[in-house]
Every structure is written in C-alpha cells, then in structure tokens.
Amino acid sequence: MVIYVIGHKSPDSDSVCAALAVADLKRQLGDDVEARVAGEINSESRFILEKFGVGVPDILEDASGKEIILVDHTDLSQAVVGMENAEIVGIVDHHKLGDVTTSKPLEILVRPLGSTCTIIKGLFDYYEKRISREIAGLMLCAILSDSVIFRSPTTTDEDRRVARELAEIAGIENLEELGMEMFRVKSEVEGVLARDLVMRDYKDFEMGGKRIGIGQLELVDLELVAGIRNELLEEMRKLKDEGRHAVFLMLTDIMKEGTELLCVSDEEGLRERVFGDSEDGWLEGMMSRKKQVVPELEKYFSS
Ligand code: MG
Ligand code: MG
Ligand code: MG
Numbered sequence: 001m002v003i004y005v006i007g008h009k010s011p012d013s014d015s016v017c018a019a020l021a022v023a024d025l026k027r028q029l030g031d032d033v034e035a036r037v038a039g040e041i042n043s044e045s046r047f048i049l050e051k052f053g054v055g056v057p058d059i060l061e062d063a064s065g066k067e068i069i070l071v072d073h074t075d076l077s078q079a080v081v082g083m084e085n086a087e088i089v090g091i092v093d094h095h096k097l098g099d100v101t102t103s104k105p106l107e108i109l110v111r112p113l114g115s116t117c118t119i120i121k122g123l124f125d126y127y128e129k130r131i132s133r134e135i136a137g138l139m140l141c142a143i144l145s146d147s148v149i150f151r152s153p154t155t156t157d158e159d160r161r162v163a164r165e166l167a168e169i170a171g172i173e174n175l176e177e178l179g180m181e182m183f184r185v186k187s188e189v190e191g192v193l194a195r196d197l198v199m200r201d202y203k204d205f206e207m208g209g210k211r212i213g214i215g216q217l218e219l220v221d222l223e224l225v226a227g228i229r230n231e232l233l234e235e236m237r238k239l240k241d242e243g244r245h246a247v248f249l250m251l252t253d254i255m256k257e258g259t260e261l262l263c264v265s266d267e268e269g270l271r272e273r274v275f276g277d278s279e280d281g282w283l284e285g286m287m288s289r290k291k292q293v294v295p296e297l298e299k300y301f302s303s
Helices: 013-028 043-051 116-126 133-146 157-170 175-186 194-199 222-241 270-275 289-302
Strands: 003-006 033-036 067-071 087-093 107-110 202-207 210-219 246-253 258-265 282-284
Touching: 003 013, 003 087, 013 033, 013 043, 013 067, 013 087, 013 116, 013 133, 043 133, 043 175, 087 116, 116 133, 116 157, 133 157, 133 175, 157 175, 175 210, 194 210, 194 222, 202 289, 210 222, 210 289, 222 246, 222 258, 246 289, 258 270, 270 289
Parallel strands: 003 033, 003 067, 067 087, 087 107, 210 246
Antiparallel strands: 202 210, 246 258, 258 282
16 A cells, blocks of 8 residues: 655645655655645745756645655644544654554654754665755755754754755755745745735644644745735634634744734733733744744643
C-alpha cells in the first residue's frame, strides 16, 4: 500500500518541502511513498518549487483508511479530513505534540528545531542517503522560511549549520538574498481577498476546550496591509462566528522584527490580558506563533 507524506492545512513551505523530502528519502529506502499537500500551496512555496524545478504535489482530500507519515504537525485540528481514521506510520515534526494517536508502533522524530526540514536533513545523514540538488534546495528554502531567515527565536545553531550544508549541495551562495526574495513573494497582498490573507498561514488550536484560531502574515513592511486592517478584522470576525472563541492574526514585520497582533473575541480585553498592554497591539520582538503566542494562550486557557 502506498504511504502518503503530508503536512498541515493552509500548507506553508516547510510542510510542502518536508513532504517532498521525506518521500524522496523513503523511496531511496525502498518504500512506496508519495508526497501530498493538504490544500492549495501559497505563492512562496510555488516560487520555491519553480526555482528548483519540482512539481506541485497533488492535494489529499481525505486521509481515511490511508497509511500516512505526518510532517510539520500532529494536531488533528490542523490535519486533513479523516486523519483520525488513518493509519499513521511516521511523524517528523518540530511543534508541541498534538492529539493524534496510533494503533501500531511508528517511526517518530520530534525535535525543537527551527524547521521540519532541518530534522529531515539529519534523517538523510542517519540513513546515509544522497540528497539531490533539488531536494537540498527545497529543504534550504523551508529552513529560511520557517526561521524567517534565522531571525525567529525558534532558530537554533543546528538550523544555521544544516542550512549551510544544504546551500552547498544546492549551489546557493547568498542565503540572505534568497530568503529576501522568498519573503518579497510571500508579502504580496495586492489583489488578494482579505479572507485568503487571514487563511494564508492559519492554524486552529484546541485550548482548554475552546477552539482558537491563529493566523500569521510575515511581511517585509506592515504598510502593505495598512489600508485593509478593517477588512482583515471583518474576516476574522466571520471566522470567529463559525464556532471559535477567538481569532488572532499576527501581522509580523520581518525587518522590524516585531508583530502587530490583531484579535477578535467575545472576551473583552483578551489580547491585553494575555500579552500585556501595548500601543496599537505592537509587540516588539514577537516573530513566532509556535514559541511566543501558542504557549501564552495555552497557559491562559488551561488555567
Ligand atoms: Mg508549518
Ligand atoms: Mg514548520
Ligand atoms: Mg511559519
């Protein structure tokens, strides 16, 4: 039976590239494995795949009854439909452990590194398998994307070292330049519906029995969204009314290295209570949903 490797819904570049890299590694190990995505890929991922001449994986609509390797997530709320009825045979991830369960022993590797692809590079080395130029390029870009070109507090020395090794294989000399090129593509907002912007890099979480949505836009300049804040808030409100306790949107300025945190909730003053008072919701130094937003909200909602 074919095994599908797949990342989270609203796929980001780490989810897409990690699925392709694990599929490549597993095929070299003799398994029948195919990469899939959990939805339309974003413009940054499209740019990366084009740059290294790799095709876009098909979308997996329903995981029920399938053998699955999960990458870049373990929360059912972020997984493709039917994951609770799938046979999960492997996990490679760098987030907090979610709520998936398995019926059989599985291969699982979760490490607190800057990207899933950093962990996968270690797997190639462990199994002594060759990394092609294309796969090296994809993994490098995923590391640059997830670590916000090494600016995010999630970045580790291992991410920097692995990125350099992959750049060597991929024939890339200037990482900062490649990273900025990716983030300029990722920052494009013109002509994009406000709903699609909120959903571009969006995740649902279950916290203390409540569903909390957190989206993030990583932008080279917050001026890009200055004119559409109200539209974004309106879409967040609609999303909240679909059964969520609160919806957050991180407007992250990757150059100024901080985030304007938008929040919509029936719970008055929620953002201030959790993240403190701040002028216009600007939080200096906040870059990471995983490390700086989710843990604070988990603490608040589970106490
Ligand atoms: Mg991800
Ligand atoms: Mg990731
Ligand atoms: Mg990210």
